[in-house]
Amino acid sequence: MRTGWSELALELDRGSIVPIYRQMYERLRELILAGALPEGTRLPPERSLAERLSVNRSTVVHAYRDLAADGLIEQRVGSGSRVAALGGGGRPDRTSGVPWWVTLPPWRVGQFPAVLGELAASEHGGLIAFVQGVPPAEPSPLADLSRSFARVGGDVNYVLTYGDSEGYAPLREAIAVRMRGRGCPVDPRDVLMLTGSTQGITLVAQSLAEPGDEIVVEAPTYPGALQIFQIAGLRAISVPVDEDGMRVDHVEAILRTRRPRFIYTMPSIHNPTGATMNDDRRTRLVTLARRYGVPIVEDDPYGELADSPVPPLLARDAEYVLYLSSFSKTIAPSLRLGWLVAPRTIYERLLLRKQSYDMASSMYIQAGVRDYLETGYDAHIDALREELLQRRAIAREAIERWWPPTMRVANGDGYYLWGTAPRELRARVLLASAERAGASFLFGEAFFAQSGGDHNFRVALTPVARGAIAEGIRRIGEAAR
């Protein structure tokens, strides 16, 4: 059986960070699931397709292998690859004799499957890499933190134990006290310790929604969250962000006609724009949440670093706001420690699922951080806030000096600058030439659930030495010219 296969287009973007084999896989998958390549259609032999598309044969082999792993095609030695018979949901019946990895459930990966890994990965070669959202090396928490860990590391009760799944009680208490200081009515029993706030995003994605459900996200937003929502099978509806934060009028328009499971927002020092939502929008957002019965997931890893701190959304509504934060940006990412504040109506449900992820977050880490909160944290946060201001000032001065006037960054606060390249310059092209000039950053598309961001890019000011910022900015300017 032959269809008009040879006429079908397989457009590949050779400038993308998405590997070519993965792009081929995605295009073919769409064609198969859309019925454009019906059951039994013979795919071109690997070698001839590779030649036609000018790619390595191994690229095609890879793509076919992944299609087979998703059960979308069948590969038989001698007779090549054919589109498989799809049962409901695109999964073929499993039959004896087929290797188990061929018939696995569908694998949901986003447009940029590597993005979480990219954000986690270690630094690249000799570039001035404005990529990762790690804290600056100075001011350093290390000396005080080491002392805290030395104090707890000799105690059996902090080391040879799992601890409670809710978290270490004195740490939950300390966090509740601090959150009350920020205007939020938090009881220690409302606090659930997390192994980083990434865990919290997956926790709410899996507990509050089911695959196929819709949610509301900002555009742009944190790419790690987009990847998590994709893996959880959720469909993101995007709402733009401007310098006053999320466009709440768009949220209202969506809630009038759709039933999203939750609204994911970073209202304070938004990643990547640095924007903080204004008071008016905050009031409207929580009003809408209550009126339409849709909870807000407030992701707040940066809020404590604000030059002029604003109370979290949680301060306005503790029933409709689930609050997430982390010590990754304020102390150190290697702690893998964050927390969630949830209303009683949902707490137990979240707790049981959190247990299924890792029983409990490390008691040793929790006890060490609790000690550090009392001994080094406040001074460190003050110094870090000051450091961020200085880094932003250095970067802005360099931008004024070195960038073409048509290339600008958004006003904002915190770790990142959100740039917009001139109309004729795509950010991926800018990145390629910046890398040649010796600087790198993240291009904008990864921050959007749907299209968008072609001309945007994020410059992280913290992973490089302070003294290298101006030179890195200069190199990006050189690349733009």
Next chain:
Amino acid sequence: MRTGWSELALELDRGSIVPIYRQMYERLRELILAGALPEGTRLPPERSLAERLSVNRSTVVHAYRDLAADGLIEQRVGSGSRVAALGGGGRPDRTSGVPWWVTLPPWRVGQFPAVLGELAASEHGGLIAFVQGVPPAEPSPLADLSRSFARVGGDVNYVLTYGDSEGYAPLREAIAVRMRGRGCPVDPRDVLMLTGSTQGITLVAQSLAEPGDEIVVEAPTYPGALQIFQIAGLRAISVPVDEDGMRVDHVEAILRTRRPRFIYTMPSIHNPTGATMNDDRRTRLVTLARRYGVPIVEDDPYGELADSPVPPLLARDAEYVLYLSSFSKTIAPSLRLGWLVAPRTIYERLLLRKQSYDMASSMYIQAGVRDYLETGYDAHIDALREELLQRRAIAREAIERWWPPTMRVANGDGYYLWGTAPRELRARVLLASAERAGASFLFGEAFFAQSGGDHNFRVALTPVARGAIAEGIRRIGEAAR
């Protein structure tokens, strides 16, 4: 609308550790989903149901609240509770104005929802509590471990970083070397570091299967795994364990007619029985896996502690065996550090989902453990193995002396003793009187996916002082008489 509600039975087990409100919830849920209580059926007022069943009113309030949270009933002030209109899958349409937590997706919890928390929780009052699977306080790894952490804690690259999601490369290398020493052909690239092996169980449950899929488990087996499979919506088919391990003949019978997604087994020092699968069964199991195209998930947190170590199943088949292990039982649970060895066919899929759980496992912990593997681990493991042998000998001697001859424990190795109470004595009843006598343990039902274990119980020998073992065993014997 009235149905024959008042005649419907609501059987409650007052001896169960499942809270009464949860039992009520479960029974009512079954009746609603089975159609025995159709849409619109008015539930009895809380007060009158409480009186009829002789429970507190708050118990009924709790149960109704959870039913409402699952969208199974509607509660209106003034008109009481009615069975809701159910759409497909038992979820009612979400309508504006209903609080968001009422219309959440169905909440899957097991028969013993608190069991993971119980396993993680800190010790109970003044009892000799043979409950948790924590390492003994002696031999202590703490001094060497503290030194290892002191060595890495001052380094920015170990603290102010996320590290790679796959794990810290030198640690993966060290693990691969050790696994090769145990007969497994492991390349460092096959190793995925985990935040405890609990994370690995959830990882395979969510990556290899979909809600509604079947899997094969042992009976008895680790209750934490059962809870995870329940939350993931998987249906467990049980296979008995005897003193030579899993009954592989039963596995074969199942594979002839069913298509489970994977076989979950602890072939070395099985939890709770302490059994190690014999050579013959190991050979048959991997043969079956390959013949029927069903992967094996080998959970091996205790294997290195065996008095006469046996190579893992992974040594026999690296394509059909996914291997999980942990440092929780060999060093310390508070490290929350484990690892997975997976074939290339599935590695990337697991990696992306692991990223969605917590980006990467703590780099600080990983670097510290890597240092400890070189400086303290081998001596510690040897001492720990010896300590376990001594504890088992002490316990067996006390059992001979103090227990009725009709109450026995299985032969085995490792942390636990698996007891069988006499025919006329249920283990829960034994537990209640043991607690009065000043000792506790885990009763057997939690270790079974289906029925079973009424007369079994698990005695963990490690969480108590060595000197308290004999006295604790004596108290259990006293309770049995």
